[in-house]
Amino acid sequence: MYRVLFVCLGNICRSPMAEAVFRERVARAGLSGAIEIDSAGTGDWHLGKPPHEGTRRILDAQGISYEGMLARGVRPEDGERFDLLVAMDESNVKAIREALGAKTRAEVVRFLSFVPDARLTDVPDPYYTGDFEETYALISEASDRLLAHLLETGKVTAAAR
Known part of the structure; x- marks a missing residue:
């Protein structure tokens, strides 16, 4: 089992969005049994709270579950x-x-390091920018690239299904 933890500041916008999106990509690839996924924050302001309304709204629009987060x-x-x-x-x-x-x-990495051609190096925090669509687009692409990286490097194998 390979374990991935997504981390942002308050764990209500970016990292739960990444957790939900990556979990959906992993399930679609048939690898749910091979990768454990979670998220956390470096600050303690929102402990025990569900994802931000903006994160929930965009995940709902995409049909991606955040249940229990x-x-x-x-x-x-x-x-x-x-x-x-x-x-x-x-x-x-x-x-x-x-x-x-x-x-x-x-290993500790920035999420957008998996998208070397991205125009940004950091995923903007929609708590401050209000742009949940931009954050979703970046997280979506980085999730696809992260999964491809894990498969290409053999850290996760299709046989682990």
Whole structure:
């Protein structure tokens, strides 16, 4: 089982959107049994709350479930439990490294690093920009590319279904 944790600031907009979209892509590929997916935030303002209304609205429009998702914070054990920590922006990368320290075994990457031709390096936070459509488009493409990367590198295999 390969484990992926998506991380943003409050865990109500970007990372739950990424969790839901990536989970949908993984299920469509028939790999739900091979990849565990979760999300968390580096801040504690929204702990226990469901995804933001804007995130829910766009996921509903796409027919993607977010059922049961509630905001949680990054935990020290996440660095050992997960194989890949996917940060939405550079400030999340720094916060993850500060929270987990040097003892993490997980790889920490920015989500848009899987989209080398993207015009941006960070997924903009729609909590501040209000542009959930742009965030969805970036997360959607990065999710496709992340899944392709995991298959191409052999971190996940089609045989693991």
